[in-house]
Amino acid sequence: MKKPADFPDKSKVVLIIIDMINDLEFEDGDKMLPFALEAAHNIAEFKELLQQKSIPTIYVNDNFGKWRSDFRQLVKHVLEDNVRGEAVAKILQPIDDDYFVIKARHSGFFGTTLETLLQHLGAETLILSGLTADMCVQFTAQDAHMRQFNVIVPPDLVVCANQNTKRIALSQMAETCKAETPLSSNINLEEYL
Incomplete structure (x- = not known):
């Protein structure tokens, strides 16, 4: 793994991890947990591959309605407060070189600094x-x-409580957002660097 100083401030490709640092203490959170655990293992493995190529990770996370919180407090809550999502957070615990953006609504862009950060990094492709x-x-x-x-949305890196809903969402993203939807193992990163 690269040392902190080895990570560049520029990268055409960025991995964005959305809402995986999550207590999962909501309706259907119990149904989502097995899918979240599977995706967490896949994301962690893929993230490690990207780190070897000096591709950064941005955690984009909901604030769970806690307007005075920051990302470290969210991580601490999920890891230490005996919540359903603890195992997922342990797998995906951020490292010092990871970036983070707190969001208040559904989109990682709405009312956040995500776009500015991506511009700073020189990002062109978002996974x-x-x-x-x-x-x-x-x-x-x-x-x-x-x-x-x-936009690339690998099906093995995203979660839904209902797998049919997941298939529909991936199809919609492919159609309306021109998103590529290969499995993470089939992404040719060199094509985007």
Whole structure:
């Protein structure tokens, strides 16, 4: 793994992890947990591959209505307060070089610094992961497409409580956002660097 100083401030490709640092203490959170755990393992493996190529990760996370919180407090809450999403957060615990953006609504772009950060990084292609495919991932994909980013949404890196809903969301993102939807193992990163 690269050392902190090895990560560049510029990258054409960025991994965005949406709402995976999550207590999952909501209706259907119990149904979502097995899918979230599977995706978390896939995201962690893919993130490690990207780190070897000095591709940064941005955690884009809901504030859970806690307007005075910051990302570190959210991570601490999920890891230490005996919540359903603890195992997922342990798998995807951020490292010092990861970026983070707190969002208040569905899209990672709405009312946040995400667009400014992506411009600073020189990002052109966004690989979206997280939960849920039919809500926050899809809204973020739409806003990314509107801002002329290339969008990739690997099905093995996104979560829905209902797999049919996930298939529909991926199909909609492919059609309306021109999102590519290959499995993460089939992404040729060199094509985007």
